[in-house]
Amino acid sequence: MKFARLILANLFRKKVRLILTIGSFAVALFLFTFLAVVKSAFSRGEEIAGADRLVVINRTGLIQVLPLSYDDKIAAIPGVKAVTHNHWFGGVYQDERNFFPQFAIDIENHRKVMTEFKVPDDQWNNFVKDQQGAVVGALLAKRFGWKTGDRIPLKNALYGATKTWEFNIDGIYHNEKPGGDESQFWLQWKYFDENVPPVMKSTAGWYVVKLNSADDAVNVAKAIDEKFANSSNETKTETESAFAAGFAKQLGNIEFLILTIGGVVFFTLLLVTGNTMAISVRERTGELAVLKAIGFSDRAVLFFVLAESLLIALIGGALGLGFAILAIPVVGAALNGLLPPLLLSVSLLALGLVFALLVGAASGLLPGLGAMRLRVVDALRRV
Amino acid sequence: MLGISYTYWGLAAVIVGFVVVLMLLPIPLSYNVRSVRARWTSAIVAVLGIAGTVGVFVAMLSLARGFKATLVSSGSPDNAIIMRAGATSELTGGVDLNSVNIIQDAPGIARGDKGPLITPEIVIVAPIPLISTGTDANVQIRGVSDNVLAIRRQIKIVEGRMFTPGLAEIVVGKNANKSYSGLTVGNTIGLGSVKWKIVGIFDAGGSAFDSEVWADRHLLGPAYNRGENFFQSVTVHLESPDSLVQLRDALSKDPRLNVDVTREVDYYTKQSGRLTTLITVLGGLVAAVMAIGAVFGALNTMYSAVAERGREIGTMRALGFSGVAVIFSFVVEALLISFVGGALGCIAVLPVNGITTGAMNLQTFSHVAFAFMITPDLLARGIVFALVMGVVGGLLPAVRAASVPVSSALRSM
């Protein structure tokens, strides 16, 4: 590109200014990426939830249990493909800060409902045979360096006196959905049921229902709740995504906060870079006039200015994205399981770059138009 | 120092220093004012940039302040909470009636005219829709004893009245009233198998209790199919903050009991540990990055200002003003601009004060609402932040301007 030299040379006119402007872009893009990744983590549950699955909880509250007898009754409702029940275990591994979700699962039906979790058959068979067995998610295993065959103690104070329960890791599951959860710890419901106080026996924390078709969701949910209406344990049934969304919404106006910060960043960046471009163009009025005199068209001059600002945006943006790629895993580690994994997808990076280029174009547009409309005779008269 | 926070001292020092500098300023301030007016677009850019950053900065600080007041500073140092040994939260704590009877005679517990100041309590989490989204939040419902207000002394009824023991009446915290739908005085809501009338709103000083709903424990338990003789926790008012040790020793030595005794403030600090980490890590990173971005922007603007005034600066120095005078002049100008920007940012963010937002505390599984808390010292901090950005942004370009040889400065442009 024969004009490349002219454009690049003009960029390096004032090195400090170039570095600062590139730095501003890098900072803004880093922030943008970070906020987007955090927002995605907050809404992950909702995103990966199944539309063809329902969650059934006790209407009076999440921590109330449901009778085990509901299992068959739910399975009998038309539209229901399979039902499974879970219990929250809530144990502590070594330190309270090592939080991860633990579920007592129903081994007969779990795989029929939670189809995205994949466990090699031989591992699953070992788990079924082992009452004290456990299956853990791949990410969880990685976090603590667990392998199959390890014996894991979990201290539990929720059900009666504090007791240490021990489990054998028989299998590791993978989630076939990208970004899906791989941080759960599963134990056998039978083992759980045998070792809890009488008041907790034969109960389910909640049910998960797999539907024949996602279209049946509303009808089946209604049918389930109607079945148990007016009983001593009324149910509340909703789709898995609605359930996850409800949780996310309790995390406050995160989205609003993020959008606001993002907006302020965008606005400030535009302001500063636009001003910088304007000043940089103003400095060169004489030169631009001479370029026009010797035959460069108005549009060519506009193109030069836009090319400069776009180049700065591209370089700064790429730098910011680069920092994000390096920093986000570190932040994820610092959060230590508090949030779903912070994922940086290729499409997000592309979006960030587009955003950077948009700001670059916008900041170069006004000064560029000014340069385009510059009349040679007026500019040279300033002498 | 002297009871006034360091922030105010810092601000005072800056203002005094500023006035001194102004008085000693060789280059008259009118030059700066006129310069700013002549290049008003650049000045506005700088002002707005700083205003935006300061606004977000103060907003985030006030969110952290409100959050801290709620989760971390709940409870009082002269109350103790007693739960089953090893329980990590009230939800999982369990104390039976026999234990309560033993506890109430223990040393260290303050006594009122009706007997020892202890309140055995049950805690339930119930779904109530959020006003903001319409979806359910898990709200903490606390079944308290009649004497609870004598034990939790920082809590005041600010609307209506306390519930009458024995009646299906409830009082709600002021954040609960603002965040969850239907919790207004005179309204009725269903909790468990009972319909309850809301008769009052209480103010708990922004602490976690402000997000709770309180009812008579004798009625709340049965509404949720729970017996009357089993509680999640027992909170006692201590004779003095130091009595905690005495109480703890007495209870741990008793073979009939297996309980943990924790100072109420410590319990709440621990409760919020995870959420605090989350907000600190995320919020801290955002704030740090924004600060860096703001400094870049300020530096950029000031460098450009210097670049455009190259010849002016050369002229001034040719006339005899020293390099130091030039530096002073620029820094003063930067401070003026950043002060205006900071003030603008603070004013713009004021309406946010008092807005409630919430978070789910994963350790207690309940929703906690907290409000943005903008205090004068936070605003002062915002202004100081702006001024620091101004100095950082103005100093380097100013030094550069002063060190360019006069002859080349005069020739520039």
Add this chain to the structure above:
Amino acid sequence: MIRVDGQGSSNSLIQVRGLNKTYRRGGENIQVLQGLNLDVDKGDFVAFMGPSGSGKTTLLNLLGGLDVPTSGTISVDGDEITHMSSSKLTQWRARHVGFVFQMYNLIPVLTAYQNVELPLLLTKLSSADRRKHVETALSVVGLADRMHHYPRQLSGGQEQRVTIARAIVSDPTFLLCDEPTGDLDRKSATEIMLLIEQLVEKHGKTVLMVTHDPVVAARAHITLHLEKGVLVEGSAERLAAMAGGAA
């Protein structure tokens, strides 16, 4: 043959008839050029002089296609430029005019070579062909050994020489110079004028030059004065009087 009476033959290189230019200034219409005529042939070297505000720069701008007249015609090498569109005019300038201004000529972030190459970037020449032209132009002005220097590394006179190299690199129809020595000391000014003379005598270039310096003007074939909106030929007495005034 240089004429200002509008009676020149139709094969003049540059032919101007009845040129008018009116400006609106402070609510008034000021007619700077009033029915100006001019004929210039190939190889002529013309100096324009006149008091400040007389419109000499205006004339140069019109001749160079940087501005359009209120009325009248300008033809250069058979092309009538007065009614050309702005973009056509831009292309015409690139092909036919070489500009030498008083200042701002060179782009400080480009080397002498790259500055001289600029007009060629508008053509379809290959990089190798461009190199040939640039090197030739720079050796004509005697700066072949400095082609990779930046303007800040050159003296004022050398900068103007690079400007002249740039002005001739695409072999334009004529050169327009607006106070080419205005910013230079006497020695450098002489350097430049010798160079321009050389371009005219040895390379047959056509040069139109505006200057306020009668010593500089004396080097041209003829000096034309801009008075009351038209050109008049300079008489010997007038030139002597001005030279005396300037001494």
